[in-house]
Amino acid sequence: MNESQHWIKASGRRIAMVAVLATALILVGCGGGTTTISRSGLPGTTVTFPQGTATPSEVCGQCHVGIYAEVAFGTGADLKFGPIILKSLSDQLLSIPGPFFDTASAHHLAGVDPWPISARDLENGGAHCNTCHYPEPFNLPDLVLDKVIHEPTPRPVDQQDVGITCASCHLTPDGKIRGTYNPGELLAPHESVRDPNFPTSVMCAFCHSKGPRVVGKQTQTYYEWRDDYFGTGLGQKQCEDCHMPQEVRVLAEDWGTPPRAVGQHIWPGSHSATFIRQGLTLSLQQVPNTSGTFGARIEIHVHNVGAGHSVPSGSNRRGIWMDAAVIDSNGNTIAANEWLFAPWFSSRPDDRAFLSQDQILPFPDPQVAQTQADLQGPHETPVRAGEERVLAWTPQLPIGSFVVRVVLTYDLNRYNDRSFTQDQTELARSSISIRVQ
Ligand code: HEC
Numbered sequence: 297m298n299e300s301q302h303w304i305k306a307s308g309r310r311i312a313m314v315a316v317l318a319t320a321l322i323l324v325g326c327g328g329g330t331t332t333i334s335r336s337g338l339p340g341t342t343v344t345f346p347q348g349t350a351t352p353s354e355v356c357g358q359c360h361v362g363i364y365a366e367v368a369f370g371t372g373a374d375l376k377f378g379p380i381i382l383k384s385l386s387d388q389l390l391s392i393p394g395p396f397f398d399t400a401s402a403h404h405l406a407g408v409d410p411w412p413i414s415a416r417d418l419e420n421g422g423a424h425c426n427t428c429h430y431p432e433p434f435n436l437p438d439l440v441l442d443k444v445i446h447e448p449t450p451r452p453v454d455q456q457d458v459g460i461t462c463a464s465c466h467l468t469p470d471g472k473i474r475g476t477y478n479p480g481e482l483l484a485p486h487e488s489v490r491d492p493n494f495p496t497s498v499m500c501a502f503c504h505s506k507g508p509r510v511v512g513k514q515t516q517t518y519y520e521w522r523d524d525y526f527g528t529g530l531g532q533k534q535c536e537d538c539h540m541p542q543e544v545r546v547l548a549e550d551w552g553t554p555p556r557a558v559g560q561h562i563w564p565g566s567h568s569a570t571f572i573r574q575g576l577t578l579s580l581q582q583v584p585n586t587s588g589t590f591g592a593r594i595e596i597h598v599h600n601v602g603a604g605h606s607v608p609s610g611s612n613r614r615g616i617w618m619d620a621a622v623i624d625s626n627g628n629t630i631a632a633n634e635w636l637f638a639p640w641f642s643s644r645p646d647d648r649a650f651l652s653q654d655q656i657l658p659f660p661d662p663q664v665a666q667t668q669a670d671l672q673g674p675h676e677t678p679v680r681a682g683e684e685r686v687l688a689w690t691p692q693l694p695i696g697s698f699v700v701r702v703v704l705t706y707d708l709n710r711y712n713d714r715s716f717t718q719d720q721t722e723l724a725r726s727s728i729s730i731r732v733q
C-alpha cells in the first residue's frame with residue numbers, strides 16, 4: 297500500500313467514525329435508549345445486545361469500522377439510490393433522507409427508503425410490510441428440509457425504523473453473534489457462535505423468498521437459485537460468492553487482531569450499474585423468413601449467463617425493457633417493437649384481461665397492486681438462471697439494407713412514467729445489418 301492509499305484509508309475511517317457518531321446522536325435524539333458501549337472495554341469483557349435486531353448498526357460499527365463503512369456508505373462500490381417517483385412525473389420525488397447516504401447498501405436503507413414506505417401507504421392502506429424489511433432474530437432454514445420458506449416474524453412497529461441491521465443477520469434468537477469463525481480463534485468481546493450454514497444461501501432465504509415456489513412470480517430469488525441454478529448443477533456458487541466477494545482484512549479495528557478473510561458487506565444488486573450489467577448477454581441474427589409475409593425475420597437472444605437466479609429477480613416492480621428498431625439508410629426508424637421482462641405480481645400472469653375481475657378484489661390490498669401489474673400485462677417472464685430466451689420478430693420491410701438495433705434497459709420501478717429515466721440503466725445494446733431482397 298502506498299502513502300496516498302494509506303491516507304485514503306485513514307481519512308475514510310475518520311469519515312466513518314464521524315458519521316457513526318452523527319447517526320448515534322440522531323438516534324438518541326429521535327427516541328433515546330440506544331445501547332452504549334465503552335471503547336475502553338478489553339477483549340474478554342462481554343458486550344450484549346438487549347435491543348435484539350433493533351440494535352442500530354452504529355453500535356457494531358464502533359468496533360467493526362471498515363465493515364460498517366461498507367454497509368452504511370457503500371465504500372468500495374458504485375451503489376446509487378437515486379430519487380424515484382411512484383407513477384407520474386408530477387408525483388413527489390422520493391429521495392433517501394439525511395443523514396443516510398444514497399450510496400449505502402440496500403440493507404442499511406431498508407428502514408428509511410421512502411419508496412417502500414410510500415408504496416405501502418398506496419398499495420396496502422398503510423399496513424406494515426415489516427416482515428422482511430424488519431424481522432426479529434431467526435434460526436437459519438435447512439436447504440433440503442425447508443421446501444417452503446415462511447416469512448420471518450416482524451419486530452413491533454415502534455422498532456421498525458432501524459430497518460435491516462448487522463444484528464438482523466448476525467444475531468441468533470438466544471442473543472449470540474453468528475459467524476463463520478470458531479469463537480475460540482477470535483478475541484471477540486461478545487458471545488459468538490460458528491454456524492457452517494452462515495456463509496451459504498440459506499442465510500438470505502427468509503427475506504429473499506416468499507410462499508411456495510411459483511415460476512414467474514415475484515419474491516422467488518432464493519427458490520430460483522435453489523431449483524434452477526444450484527439444484528440443476530448449473531453452478532455451485534452461494535449468494536455470498538457473487539454478492540459478498542471475499543477480501544482479507546481485520547474484522548474489528550484497533551483490537552490487535554490479525555487480518556482474516558471476510559466477505560464484502562455491500563450487496564450490489566440493481567442499484568449498481570456495473571453489477572446489473574453482468575446478468576444478461578444480448579445477441580441478434582437474421583434468419584430465413586418462412587412466415588409467408590414480406591419482411592425480415594430477426595431472432596433476439598437474451599441469455600442469463602451471470603446471475604444465479606432469474607433476471608430480473610425479486611420485487612415485481614423491477615422490469616427490463618427490450619426495444620428493437622429497424623433503421624433505414626437515412627437514419628429513420630421505420631419499424632419498432634418493445635418487450636418487457638418482469639416478475640408477475642401474484643401466482644398468475646399479469647394480464648389486462650383480468651382488469652375487470654381485479655375490481656372485486658379487497659381494496660386497497662391486493663387490488664391496487666394487482667391492477668397496477670395487470671395494466672402492463674401480458675409480458676415476458678424473467679429469464680431464468682442459465683436460460684437463453686429467443687424472441688422472434690418479423691417487421692414488414694421494403695427491399696433494401698437496414699440496421700436492426702436492440703437496447704436492454706433495466707427499470708427499478710416499471711410502473712412509473714417511462715420518460716422518468718433516473719431509475720433506468722442501459723444494460724446492453726446490440727445491432728446488425730440486414731438485407732431484404
Ligand atoms: C444481510 C446479512 C448481513 C448483514 C446485514 C451483515 N452481515 Fe456481516 N456477514 C454476513 C455473512 C453472510 C458473512 C459471512 C460471509 C463471508 O465472509 O463469506 C458475514 C461476515 C461478517 C464478519 C466476518 C466474520 C465471519 O463470521 O465471517 C463480520 C465481523 C461481520 N460480518 C460483521 C458485520 C457488521 C458489523 C455488520 C453491520 C455493520 C454486518 N456484518 C452486517 C451477513 C451479514
Ligand code: HEC
Nearest residue numbers: 356359462463466475476477482483484488547548551553
Ligand atoms: C466492543 C467492540 C465490538 C462490538 C460493539 C461488536 N463487536 Fe463483533 N467483534 C469484535 C471483535 C474484537 C471480534 C473478533 C475479531 C477477530 O478476532 O478477528 C468480533 C467478532 C465478530 C464476528 C465474528 C464471529 C465469528 O464467530 O465468526 C462477528 C460476525 C461480529 N463480531 C459481529 C458483530 C455484530 C453484528 C455486532 C453488533 C450487533 C458486533 N459484532 C459488535 C468487536 C466488537
Ligand code: HEC
Nearest residue numbers: 402406409428429464499500503535539563564565566567
Ligand atoms: C432480514 C431480511 C434480509 C436478509 C436476511 C437478507 N436480505 Fe437482502 N434485502 C432485504 C431487503 C428488505 C432489501 C431491500 C431493501 C430496500 O431496497 O429498501 C434487500 C436488498 C438486497 C439486495 C439489493 C437489491 C437492490 O435492489 O439493489 C441484494 C443484492 C441482497 N439484498 C442480497 C442479499 C444476500 C446475498 C443476503 C444473504 C447473505 C441477503 N440479502 C439477506 C432483506 C434481507
Ligand code: HEC
Nearest residue numbers: 500504518521535538565566572575602603604607609610
Ligand atoms: C452466480 C452469481 C450469483 C449468485 C449465485 C446469486 N446472484 Fe443475485 N445477482 C447476480 C447478478 C449478476 C445480478 C444482477 C442481474 C439482475 O438480476 O438484475 C443479481 C441480482 C440480485 C438482486 C437484485 C434483484 C432486484 O430486483 O433488485 C438480488 C436481490 C439478488 N441478486 C439476491 C441474490 C440472492 C438472495 C442469492 C442467493 C439465493 C443470489 N442473489 C445469488 C448474481 C448472482
Ligand code: HEC
Nearest residue numbers: 409411412415416420425427428503504505506609610611
Ligand atoms: C418476503 C419478504 C418481503 C416482504 C414481505 C416485503 N418485501 Fe419489499 N423487498 C424485499 C426484498 C428482498 C427487496 C429487495 C429487492 C428485490 O429483491 O427485488 C424488496 C424491495 C422492495 C422495494 C424496492 C426498494 C428499492 O429501493 O428499490 C419496494 C418498493 C418494496 N420492497 C415494497 C414492499 C411493500 C410495500 C411491502 C408490503 C406489501 C413489502 N415490500 C414486503 C422483501 C420483502
